[in-house]
Amino acid sequence: MARPKLAVWKFSSCDGCQLTILDCEDELLEIxxxxxxxxxxxxxxxxKDGPYDIxxxxxxxTTAHDMERIKAIRAQSKVLISIGACATAGGIQxxxxxxxxxxxxxxVYAHPEYISTLAQSTAIxxxxxxxxxxxxxxxxxxxxxxxxxxxxxxRKPHVPRASQCMECKRAGAVCVMVSQGTACLGPVTxxxxxxxxxxxxxxxxxxxxxxxxxxAVALSARLAAQGAxxxxxxxxxxxxxxGAADFATESRRHD
Amino acid sequence: MSASPAPALLIDDPAVLVEALQRQGWRVIGxxxxxxxxxxxxxxxxxxxxxxxxxxxxxxxYRLGAGDPGRWFDYVVGPQSWKxxxxxSRQKLWEASRTDDGFAVTPVQDDYxxxxxxxxxxxxxxxxxxxxxxxxxxDFADPGxxxxxxxxxxxxxxxxxxxxxxxxxxxxxxxRAKAGFDIALTELAxxxxxxxxxxxxxxxxxxxxLDLPRANAAHRAEAEAASAAAAAMQTRAMPPGMAxxxxxxxxxxxxxxxxxxxxxxGNCTMACPTCFCSDVEDVNDLSxxxxxxxxxxxxxxxxxxTYVHGGAVRRSTASRYRQWMTHxxxxxxxxxxxxxxxxxxxxxxxxxxxxxxxxxxxxxxxSPVPKE
Ligand code: SF4
Ligand code: SF4
Ligand code: SF4
Numbered sequence: 001m002a003r004p005k006l007a008v009w010k011f012s013s014c015d016g017c018q019l020t021i022l023d024c025e026d027e028l029l030e031i032x033x034x035x036x037x038x039x040x041x042x043x044x045x046x047x048k049d050g051p052y053d054i055x056x057x058x059x060x061x062t063t064a065h066d067m068e069r070i071k072a073i074r075a076q077s078k079v080l081i082s083i084g085a086c087a088t089a090g091g092i093q094x095x096x097x098x099x100x101x102x103x104x105x106x107x108v109y110a111h112p113e114y115i116s117t118l119a120q121s122t123a124i125x126x127x128x129x130x131x132x133x134x135x136x137x138x139x140x141x142x143x144x145x146x147x148x149x150x151x152x153x154x155r156k157p158h159v160p161r162a163s164q165c166m167e168c169k170r171a172g173a174v175c176v177m178v179s180q181g182t183a184c185l186g187p188v189t190x191x192x193x194x195x196x197x198x199x200x201x202x203x204x205x206x207x208x209x210x211x212x213x214x215x216a217v218a219l220s221a222r223l224a225a226q227g228a229x230x231x232x233x234x235x236x237x238x239x240x241x242x243g244a245a246d247f248a249t250e251s252r253r254h255d
Numbered sequence: 256m257s258a259s260p261a262p263a264l265l266i267d268d269p270a271v272l273v274e275a276l277q278r279q280g281w282r283v284i285g286x287x288x289x290x291x292x293x294x295x296x297x298x299x300x301x302x303x304x305x306x307x308x309x310x311x312x313x314x315x316x317y318r319l320g321a322g323d324p325g326r327w328f329d330y331v332v333g334p335q336s337w338k339x340x341x342x343x344s345r346q347k348l349w350e351a352s353r354t355d356d357g358f359a360v361t362p363v364q365d366d367y368x369x370x371x372x373x374x375x376x377x378x379x380x381x382x383x384x385x386x387x388x389x390x391x392x393x394d395f396a397d398p399g400x401x402x403x404x405x406x407x408x409x410x411x412x413x414x415x416x417x418x419x420x421x422x423x424x425x426x427x428x429x430x431r432a433k434a435g436f437d438i439a440l441t442e443l444a445x446x447x448x449x450x451x452x453x454x455x456x457x458x459x460x461x462x463x464x465l466d467l468p469r470a471n472a473a474h475r476a477e478a479e480a481a482s483a484a485a486a487a488m489q490t491r492a493m494p495p496g497m498a499x500x501x502x503x504x505x506x507x508x509x510x511x512x513x514x515x516x517x518x519x520x521g522n523c524t525m526a527c528p529t530c531f532c533s534d535v536e537d538v539n540d541l542s543x544x545x546x547x548x549x550x551x552x553x554x555x556x557x558x559x560x561t562y563v564h565g566g567a568v569r570r571s572t573a574s575r576y577r578q579w580m581t582h583x584x585x586x587x588x589x590x591x592x593x594x595x596x597x598x599x600x601x602x603x604x605x606x607x608x609x610x611x612x613x614x615x616x617x618x619x620x621x622s623p624v625p626k627e
Contacts (some may be wrong), residue, residue: 030541149541158536162521162557165607169525170344170552174290174334177607178317187520188609201290212558213572215518222315222608 004053007039011059016138017084048078074209082124083096085137090121094243137240161212205222230254261453264467285373285470293333312418325445332431336528377429382528411436415481420600425492431482514573521554523602
């Protein structure tokens with residue numbers, strides 16, 4: 001049987017999720033053995049033509065050209081998986097969605113007239129049909145391997161949509177919200193990072209985006225009772241997953 | 256554990272007992288002050304027990320702070336329970352590899368040396384007895400749980416102080432352990448040591464080797480009074496008869512009121528010493544030639560928990576909260592013959608938004624809705 005052809009694509013992003021693929025050091029040779037890596041510019045300049053069995057897409061859609069490109073990629077891909085907060089929610093660059101993008105281009109570029117960009121940074125799924133969204137800023141190596149393995153085996157990947165709190169408790173991490181009053185997005189955030197912040201006594205920043213059935217209104221009410229101001233609450237929801245619908249709606253409530 | 260007529264004794268320093276257990280080859284797991292809370296972790300030889308600490312607990316609030324410097328056990332239950340040792344949060348059940356004509360399964364067994372739990376509170380003993388009925392009940396037996404439980408020695412500590420979240424007195428599970436321990440300690444007036452009671456033959460053997468002085472009737476009376484004081488200071492209580500009240504109020508409007516505040520985060524179930532639900536997950540490698548089955552703690556607050564063909568049964572948070580609370584306080588009795596709640600208060604303190612099971616129960620008990 002021919003090895004399935006894998007393509008890795010980049011849109012507006014920092015490349016961190018692609019680096020997570022390269023960070024699968026121990027498994028990388030195995031991945032290369034199981035898959036025909038047909039397109040992965042971060043790793044190799046060798047490019048093979050489509051169609052592709054699996055496309056991993058990093059980055060958000062921020063230009064008119066991106067909108068055309070993603071449609072062409074979709075047309076060549078049997079399975080299309082978006083990876084990371086940019087591809088699944090618009091990324092940190094979706095902060096523009098809450099402001100006037102021209103204010104940003106004027107402030108950042110010497111010649112803003114050369115910049116041709118869309119007013120909004122949006123997720124891949126806003127433009128084409130996506131078969132699976134892998135969350136995270138960046139994605140977790142463990143979940144990425146599970147996703148690739150499951151896709152090859154033809155089964156559903158085990159990527160739970162439950163809260164970060166469940167991971168804290170399974171790991172025996174002492175809750176920072178309860179034990180030190182630290183604002184934490186964990187109760188409304190999907191698990192997956194491997195407990196990075198709470199195990200270092202920091203609140204969760206929501207890198208993996210909203211969990212299933214998030215109740216951000218109730219969390220904000222509690223944080224406000226503990227002293228958080230509306231600008232602090234707004235900033236809390238408005239970071240890597242600012243464009244995710246549940247976080248966007250909640251941050252707007254504190255405008 | 257057979258009852259033992261051994262007389263009560265006195266010990267000045269509980270660390271002496273920890274060292275004796277370690278000398279006799281027991282792995283001792285006990286309280287440690289870590290990350291601003293009391294956790295239950297293995298005590299390395301020479302590790303000191305926390306002293307002079309106390310806690311303040313409320314709905315969604317826990318702080319560990321300085322207390323009377325002469326006291327050993329003025330804190331009560333913390334974020335973790337002993338469940339994490341008897342029923343690990345993540346556990347490999349077996350592995351399998353592809354063979355020429357199918358596959359071969361290799362069972363795996365975790366390493367659980369003979370272990371002493373040091374500092375088990377009365378509600379925690381009750382919680383273990385609740386889980387004993389879950390994991391070995393005639394219809395079903397979990398061999399791993401049974402093996403770990405049998406290899407575990409219990410050194411209880413009777414509470415002489417309660418937190419604002421405690422309600423063991425109303426659940427009749429504490430604050431004084433009546434059985435279920437090998438050795439029980441009660442801290443007496445500061446500086447006068449601890450009463451040592453023996454609950455089993457193996458407990459007696461350990462204590463015998465220490466050559467401790469005998470306690471007198473006054474010491475015993477003081478210990479009983481200290482526990483009675485811990486019961487009297489409890490500000491929360493579970494209303495009586497909740498099993499029937501909840502079963503008759505499945506459509507009560509309070510379920511939606513609590514759902515509006517609930518994050519469906521699952522903290523309450525993970526912190527609860529009796530919650531036992533788990534998920535199993537198969538993890539195969541890239542080649543597809545090797546697979547492992549893992550069991551992890553799960554929660555009735557997730558959507559996947561009731562996923563059956565085509566979708567989840569309990570989609571609303573109201574239905575999930577109701578499932579949790581009615582199971583704890585009502586259907587558990589029909590299923591296992593006890594309440595599923597021992598009144599430890601963890602689900603109150605460790606709920607990020609401070610939802611209080613006693614208050615929710617009281618709200619429903621106060622205004623029952625007649626069933627159609
Ligand atoms: S630290 Fe944050 S993520 Fe962890 S249990 Fe507490 S609220 Fe949840
Ligand atoms: S339901 Fe709450 S109070 Fe009752 S045993 Fe569980 S954590 Fe403790
Ligand atoms: S009751 Fe509290 S701890 Fe339990 S799921 Fe709801 S918000 Fe989380």
